[in-house]
Amino acid sequence: MQVYCILSDERVCNSKSPMIFTTVLKWLGIDGIYVPFKVAPDRIGQAMQSLRVLNIAGANVTVPYKEAVIPYLDIMSEGANIIGAVNTIVRNGDELKGYNTNAIGIMDALSNAGFDTDGKSALVCGTGGAARAVVFILNWLRTAKIIVAGRDLTKAKRIVNDFSGEVRLLNTLPEEPLPVDIVINATSVSSPIESKELAEVAALLKLPKCQLVFDLNYDRSPNFWQEMAVTRNIPFMDGLSALAYQARRTLALWTRMQAPPEEFLKALNQKG
Numbered sequence: 001m002q003v004y005c006i007l008s009d010e011r012v013c014n015s016k017s018p019m020i021f022t023t024v025l026k027w028l029g030i031d032g033i034y035v036p037f038k039v040a041p042d043r044i045g046q047a048m049q050s051l052r053v054l055n056i057a058g059a060n061v062t063v064p065y066k067e068a069v070i071p072y073l074d075i076m077s078e079g080a081n082i083i084g085a086v087n088t089i090v091r092n093g094d095e096l097k098g099y100n101t102n103a104i105g106i107m108d109a110l111s112n113a114g115f116d117t118d119g120k121s122a123l124v125c126g127t128g129g130a131a132r133a134v135v136f137i138l139n140w141l142r143t144a145k146i147i148v149a150g151r152d153l154t155k156a157k158r159i160v161n162d163f164s165g166e167v168r169l170l171n172t173l174p175e176e177p178l179p180v181d182i183v184i185n186a187t188s189v190s191s192p193i194e195s196k197e198l199a200e201v202a203a204l205l206k207l208p209k210c211q212l213v214f215d216l217n218y219d220r221s222p223n224f225w226q227e228m229a230v231t232r233n234i235p236f237m238d239g240l241s242a243l244a245y246q247a248r249r250t251l252a253l254w255t256r257m258q259a260p261p262e263e264f265l266k267a268l269n270q271k272g
Contacts, residue, residue, distance in 0.1 A: 066129030085129030105246025126186035
């Protein structure tokens with residue numbers, strides 16, 4: 001039996017990844033299980049070593065550890081190295097190789113939604129590993145203008161310097177109209193319970209030409225990004241489709257087997 005896992009903090013308990021991967025592994029006829037591991041920030045190094053010791057076949061990494069795991073990897077894929085964040089780890093013997101399937105999953109989700117960013121403008125909220133993947137893929141898709149907004153200007157500037165774009169402080173966004181075609185939330189926050197401050201910022205955004213609000217999070221109720229989109233008659237999508245598409249890419253890296261996107265999307269619609 002092959003054992004796969006996901007590493008995060010207490011938020012790992014809310015992940016839909018175990019349900020998705022367990023379902024699709026069974027569909028493919030693979031004898032495997034997928035389990036969530038809650039890891040304390042000061043134990044990341046030990047957790048990474050445990051992947052070798054326990055013969056874990058592959059691992060996902062999600063917030064807040066997409067950048068923290070990098071020093072403990074033996075090798076990085078070209079994409080992960082450019083993005084500077086890892087969400088997928090493949091074990092080959094004692095060697096751990098990091099990949100980033102977030103970016104390609106976001107691209108697939110946008111394509112599936114029929115949204116073409118070529119020549120358009122985007123507002124990306126967040127400065128962590130997810131934001132890095134978003135800005136990378138937006139550049140790849142020839143987005144004409146990218147605004148990276150965060151509470152940490154140093155991290156925002158680092159993203160812009162590594163890729164392209166301009167920097168804004170999150171709490172200054174409502175000060176003037178933002179002529180962007182898409183807003184992407186790449187923070188880990190979507191509910192007022194998680195951040196009243198960010199909820200207030202989102203509610204005050206002036207978006208005269210926005211065509212899509214894309215929240216990479218899912219299962220947040222209430223979701224202030226969705227409420228903001230609804231009040232402005234802007235189409236909204238959450239992160240479930242991106243999760244399904246990146247999971248498909250991840251499973252192919254682990255098993256060298258392909259399952260159609262529909263199987264991952266069906267797994268997401270299961271109860272449990």
